[in-house]
Amino acid sequence: MKNPILLKEFRQRMRTSRAPIVVTGYVASMGILTFFLLYENVQGQLYLFQPARSQQVFTILSLIQMIIVAFLTPAFSAGTISGERERRTLAVLLTTPLSPFSILFGKIIASSALQYLLLLASLPLYSLVFLFGGAVPQEVLAVLVFQLFTIFIIATISVMWSTVALRSGWSTVLSYATVSFMIFITGSIGLGLQSLASNPVDADVARYGQFFLSLNPLWIEAELENAVHSGNAEWVLFVIFYFAVACCLLPFCIWRLRPQWLWRIPGLTRVNERNYQ
């Protein structure tokens, strides 16, 4: 189905010089990093083909890529709705018959499209890693799909913060707090609990530690690359948890965009509030 928001956003975002500059800069930086890692890999070594070391290069590259796109996504998504409000274009948009789902979906896809493009544009770099063995195409595909999902979920949460918060400043803070939680907080708590549980062995604490690590995209990605082993398909918990977070934020977005949808629920229709637009 045609989404007018998506078409408009693509027109606006992709016709400026910013998009090609970001893609070129990103691919060039990742290319330099890849060549550097591959060069370091073979320096002083007797054999050129060392699959184990090549696997490490793939892991390092994909983890760096995940961190970059995870922190880049809120920069493009956190001001989408609040920015419309600040530029005074939201009121007119809300008088059109577009549903809140249509508005949010268009904003999410449009604001994360550049990051998808970055991932796809950097795929040829992985083919260099293939030359030296180690990573297999299934792993690369799994990592790519997981990275695409992580970008989608970060963009979704950022756009939702942008809808709920009245100002772009606040939505940016909340979006980066979310990414920090995903990467730093869950990682620190998870690894901390795991180390606490190892001596003496405490199964409960270890389980809690594993739970927090399951919410960390870097950990899941490392697991998909067989760099760490937990024995469970932890990406399922990751997907369910963040999907649930997005579902929890959705009613607040509807409350902001289409208060009439909630007119049957007393106290939720914002009757005493000043205009959101």
Next chain:
Amino acid sequence: MIQTQHLTKKFGRFTAVDKLNLYVPEGTVFGLVGENGAGKTTTLSMLATLSTPTSGKAVINGYDVVRHPSDVRRSIGFMPDSFGVYDDLSVDEYLEFYADCYAVPRAVMQKRRQDLLERVQLVDKRHTYVNALSRGMQQRLEIARCLMHNPPVLILDEPASGLDPRSRIELRSVLKELKALKKTVVISSHILYELAEFADEIGILRRGQIAAVASVSVMLQHSSSQRTLWIATKSSQHVLEQALRDVPEVSSVTYFPEGVEVIYQGTLEEQSELLLKLLRRGVRVSQFAERPTDIEALFLRLTSEREEGGSA
């Protein structure tokens, strides 16, 4: 076409719109006039489904604004008092975007866009980015945008605000075009004379309530018992002065080199009697015309009369 019943909007303890009852028949251009803070924008926001009434009811084109907001949105074209435009979109793309929002078929959209750009005199700007247009052009583009889905109702909130005199004149000609399209229009302004040119009816909003509703012609010709007349003569000033002195309805005379301005308390019929009296007394009248009533003064008098009546 538009009807409100006891429409109320409260922000905490403050009542912005207080039990507003309004009826705008189909094809009428209704001007909503009031001072800043009178409740115009809040009323129009509720009609445009942007804010929810605290109580009361508003129906547009047969649809309740709370229960059937999507149908209301398809029935209206809304222009807010303060709006922004999207960067990096051309005039054509801007109109296309809003047509897509209303799922207007492509062939219809292209034809309508051409027609509307001609009406708002922006055909030569169709490939210009909207953020590069002047404020006046953006206002006209917004009116075209409101009409892209051909709604039966237009809600325009202070469309002339922030415009220079030239842009105001250009906008006024576009608004007059709307009247020819037989749309039902609700248009707000705090400047009464701006609406007097093309509105059929004017409602004066005061503290969230309608203080007066009247057709423009009635307001100008019958509600006012005070008229400003311009009289130019070929007789001497002394003769004219003598003639006017004996007319009790004349309350004030101001002399100018080209003629006199007379404040006359009377009806249209009595006004013609004045001309007869002057001619009978030998005044050689070369010009005798009623000057447009100072509608702002009328507005102030009407509202202050009601206030005095209310406080008495």
